[in-house]
Amino acid sequence: MTGLLHFWSTHRGELARLIEQHVMLVFVSTSVAALVGIPAGILAFHRPRLGRPLLFFANVAQTIPSLALFGFLLPLPFIGGVGPRTALVTLTLYALLPIIRTTVGGLQSLDRSVIEAGVAMGMTPRQLLFMVELPLAFPSIVAGLRVATVIGVATATIAAAIGAGGLGEYIFRGLSMVDSTTILAGAIPAAALALVADGCLAWLEHLVRSRRAPSRAPAIAAVAGLAVVTVLVWSASAAPSGSGVVVGSKNFTEQVVLGELMAQAIEAEGAPVVRKLNLGGTFICDRALRSGDMDLYVEYTGTAVTAVFHEEVPHDPRAAFERARELYARGGVTALEPLGFNNTFAILVRTRDAQRLGLRSIADLRAVAGGWTPGFGYEFLERADGYPGLSRTYGLTFAAAPRAMDLSLIYKALGDGRVDLIAGDATSAQIDALDLTALDDNLHYFPPYDAAPVVRTSALLRHPEIGRAMARLAGRVTEKDMRGMNRAVDVDRRDPGEVARRFLAGLK
């Protein structure tokens, strides 16, 4: 708890900015959804033939996982792109369903005789709508708005994955650092925000309902007008600010550090840089790169060939890089020379065991495996190119069946002696922190995951600074360097920008 308070007090400015972004994301998206959804609900109620497909569409939109929806929208013109715009569109789509639903539901549940009386009194459809139907459906519509807002506050945390900011930044940062304080630093204000927003709407509802009918319309019009103005102002300010080289990264420590490294190197060459770091994974980075929202980020050769292009990875590192370079080139993207380190799977043991038993390579394990218990992540345990292939290739038979455990716990388990060997990440900060040793993959069982900058070719031509900066980094970042930088951020809690600056200073 004190850690949390300390975190907030040291990050006051940033926290305020993230809360503001979060509030704006939810306010703007829910307002737009209300401006679209309430009329859509009215239409759906009066024209069921139009209404059914409309509700179906809203239902479908609701079932798409948010990260997938972000991915689909990223490459689209006007509504896509890395940043708040895509997030706003996604959040609006999510908010639509509850609003349309409750509008239709509220209208459907109206007493038939009341409507009949209105019609028989000679009310026009318009008068009936504004004087009878909407006022009576009002509580139901507000309930829908409240649901949409609370869902919006929750979903907006995921918006950080596509660079829209908000409290999700702390949550994603905390997840990648396996640091619960940082996660809570984002999650607690988000939860509080949901409660406050819901309370505000409840209060607003009470206020509107306690007023007499005639004064209602201007109040609602004022809120709607305010929403429209906010949308316009904010979408204008959310538009890409100025031109510069857009550097991106995925959402884990190493990627953020590398993003900073590239950004600072390019800045040192004299080109302005826009940072879009901490984006939600390979898929989103790749989409952003291809849609022109991002100019470069660091990809790993193995990931590029399998995850991006769905091909088998050659086991020779150079061949893998050449293959990735060729595949990227077809799409107008240039893969530059690798940075120097290979972030592959590493078979890790405690350093004192390695020294005591003279273990240098995985093959050396054959002698000791009979008495050892390994621990693996769920994915590694299952994948054909994980544990099954490993034991076959190296002819390893362990004393006990491998323990399956979460990746975040696996290093600690090895350090504590609960397991004797794990498959981890070659550049993990924990390797140095827990005094572990990576065994040499002398049979080249694991595919290579050499880190290499991938750049939009057009950006490379437009900004020669990128080429110069990357040439300065090529082959200069060793596994040891990367582990050290990861550790500085994850364990010593240093700022990624500062860590990158220090490394660059040492390069000269």
Add this chain to the structure above:
Amino acid sequence: MTSSAVVQFQDVKFAYPNAAPLIDGLTLSVDPGEVIVLVGRSGAGKSTILKLVNRIILPLAGAVRVEGRDTREWDAIRLRRRTGYVLQDVGLFPHMTVEENVGLVPRLERWPADRIRARTRALLELVGLPPATFTSRWPSELSGGQRQRVGVARALAIDPPILLMDEPFGALDPVTRAELQREFARIQRQLKTTVMLVTHDMAEAFALAHRIGVLDQGGLVLCDAPESVARSRDRRVRVLLDTMSRAPETGVTT
């Protein structure tokens, strides 16, 4: 059929899509100031007849004329302002006070506020609800009988020449019902409004009607003064008369 008839049905046929005709060959004419009560069992198309008058629906064949003009030629809104409507469920607007409910149609007609106020008060007096007590009440704060009185007041708001009533007192307890029927008869005598009232309650028909129309199979079996209906030997009329627990008293309103 006199040309002075306020409402006229001529060989009217009506059916909902994909259903047997509800009204078939109905001919009927209602004179100014007359109270005509249409009786029939459930599903005999009683409510449908009223909806044909204020153009909620249009006939498939034949013609319905209101004040001499075919309902097809009437502007629906204008027509409905000339035909007050009272339903069994009343249909008061729950988000409006008694005063706002009664004053709604005058408001739609853009009457000045003070005229609406005066009219609302007069109407509440007329239906036996002291304005001082009732103007600012909400519908949810009223008893069933009070609600129906407000419903009648609302229907009369701009003094429509025709009043359509769909089982207006059906949901009330017998004592309240008898009381409201008496008062309604008084109001009608006072205003001379033409009334078309439908009910399945033969006793109500005898209590209020100048003429009773007995409906069966989509048409009128007979339409005559209550005394004549009471004497009818027609089997379909007898069946309805037999539902009454006591002997018909005639002539309450004449």
